[in-house]
Amino acid sequence: MPIKRICCIGAGYVGGPTCAVIAKKCPDIVVTVTDIMPAKIAEWNSDSLPIFEPGLEEIVFEIRGNNLFFTTDGPKAIREADLIFISVNTPTKAYGAEKGKAPDLSCVESAARLIGKNASGATIIVEKSTVPVRAAESIAAILSAECREDGTSFQVLSNPEFLSEGTAIQDLLSPDRVLIGCESSEAGKLARKELADIYTRWVPEERIVTSNIWSSELTKLINNAMLAQKITCINATSAICEKTGADVSEVAKAVGMDQRIGPAFLNCSIGFGGSCFHKDILSLVYLCKQLSLDEVADYWQMIVDLNELQRRRFCQRIVKSLYGNVAGKKLAIFGFAFKENTGDTRESSAIVVCKHLLNEQAQLAIYDPKVRESQIIRDLQSPGCEFNSSSLKIETCPYEATKGASAIVICTEWKAFKNLNYQKLYDSMESGARWIFDGRNILDHQKLMETGFQVHCVGKALHLQNGRRSSGLTNGHAFPFHNGDH
């Protein structure tokens, strides 16, 4: 029987956009998204959606109420559904044993229990959340333990989501691939076909990839770990560049032209953020340790460690450049989201940078085009960050944020930052050395120096001052050639 009703548990960054696109592409299927947070559901049903994604509003506003619904009544949506997506959060455990290491699967478990109690008839359960290998086995066990109704049966599929925040709608409309993992039984293959039949309404058939469930679950973790690794490769290169006079942009350009490597994810920065990379690598490390693969675990762990180092190096560079002291100095922070085109701040490098500077008693004026003030305050008001209300101002205009500041610190690569009037910003800053710390390497540094700025950009020799490029090579870092070396 073709799928007629879909339920999605979890109305977050994955559940919302994914279901909006499915509902848009399949007008004959009723798609209901449910969440335990009434405030979030209320926002999905309002004019102000809980998340920002380019193109999302247009789709939701067009089809909401036709075949796309948002509700807190999970049991009803589950009861009526032929296919149920589990799109709940799977963060790193923040309590108890293995805190900070193991993935927290409590939301997946509660979603599975809810399904087990309420589903009726033959139901396909699709694991969309990112989970450790063999999580589907646990889901299946919970479902059968909870299930009370005669005639109810479940097939669990793995269908990890590869969308990237900021381009989620585009990624969902034109995915590189859709991966579906299933059991090798006939029932498993049939369930896989029913899910594939939904995607093939707009995804070319050759982009539907199938595998066994465990491969599918592992693919998602490895995919994210490899992406994070590529970013970390160029960030580690930036540390070498800063000490030697090599220019990371030049290195990245030439390396990226190698077709085996490619140019994507080679922009060096102050480190990756986002809700996924960090926790998925930790999950992979935990899995390896469980499997007694300690060296493999250490390999993946190093990506997380180097990411921390990259953030730390940037913070230290700011303080060092401002004569080793930022106490009482106003600093304008441009960008708080973990990347452009999203309001998501989870694991954003900006949080680490701002906390460091607040602890050094700087006065911060933060401007981000999409992140809400309440979110910024929540992110900074955590243990280990000390500041009073006069040290932190959230601005809605970059020019206001910069008035009287000693430095501008770019934390997010918003394109809008490239088009600001930097002469005007310069003129409004505190007299004396006026700094730009470009943590995303997005600005025209030569032009900024001509304006009078002192510039530090990640991955370039020390820093660029008033048109003078100071190189590590002149500071005793030149390496001697050994006999026979060329």
Ligand SMILES: NC(=O)c1ccc[n+]([C@@H]2O[C@H](COP(=O)([O-])OP(=O)(O)OC[C@H]3O[C@@H](n4cnc5c(N)ncnc54)[C@H](O)[C@@H]3O)[C@@H](O)[C@H]2O)c1
């Ligand atoms: N955000 C991304 O870019 C992205 C991309 C690919 C995969 N993923 C994976 O997808 C999953 C979801 O990520 P997200 O970013 O959408 O998370 P999210 O935190 O934005 O959304 C998850 C939602 O699930 C809800 N929820 C939790 N338990 C529930 C329950 N029992 N019943 C109903 N609702 C429940 C939460 O209230 C929350 O609104 C994670 O496993 C993540 O790793 C995320």
